[in-house]
Amino acid sequence: MSLQDKLDAFRADFKAGKPPFRVPPEVHPIMERATAELIASGQAARAVKAGDQAPEFRLLDQDGNTMSSADLLARGPLVVTFYRGVWCPHGNIELQALNEALPRLKDLGANIVAISPQTAVNSRESVRINQLGFPVLTDAKSEVAAAFGLRFNLPDYLIELYKTLRNDLPAFNADPSWTLPMPARYVIAQSGVVVYSEVNPDYTQRPDPAEIYPVLEKAARHG
Secondary structure: OOOOHHHHHHHHHHHOOOOOOOOOOHHHHHHHHHHHHHHHHOOOOOOOOOOOOOOOOOOEOOOOOOEHHHHHOOOOEEEEEEEEOOOHHHHHHHHHHHHOOHEEEHOOOOOOEEEEEEOOHHHHHHHHOOOOOOEEEOHHHHHOOOOOOEEEOOHHHHHHHHHHHOOOHHHOOOOOOOEEEEEEEEOOOOOOOOEEEEOOOOOOOOOOOOHHHHHHHHHHHHH
């Protein structure tokens, strides 16, 4: 089953209210409205894309270790996925799919990191529940996401909905701003140039990890 098939199956269960998803039906149009407005804003088209120089970053992983893009790129191509947080089931399903792809990514000489605005405690939970073999880096206040053009402000009506659903982003992220990164996946060549980008303001849509294999195979052929 592809990653998108898994996401579509989850979404169907969520909308049908199957256990453990007991949310009122009026929740779904509100979420869909917010997604439609983010799509209409055109922000995704303005984000960092293939051919651009990737912004550099230096962040702490879930265990407090400093990881920099420069050090990671010295070892090979870098796969970066922007992750909303442990509270997001869509993001967790994607991390699990990337973790399943990890042996192939390593065979192709690549490293992978997830970048999230959540605190280290929540990142440790992400690593634990998804049994990840790669780190989750804390991007305080989504500053790195902003450098990539991904950070956006949640509309007031969505903030109120999140509060009723107990998605307390200020607590998850230790940041009162109610901002998130759009889900995105990048492959950065050792030169620092982005050679693959997928940014989608619809958080229910994610590319399959297999899509980046040809990109990494080409990078390996060209050194």
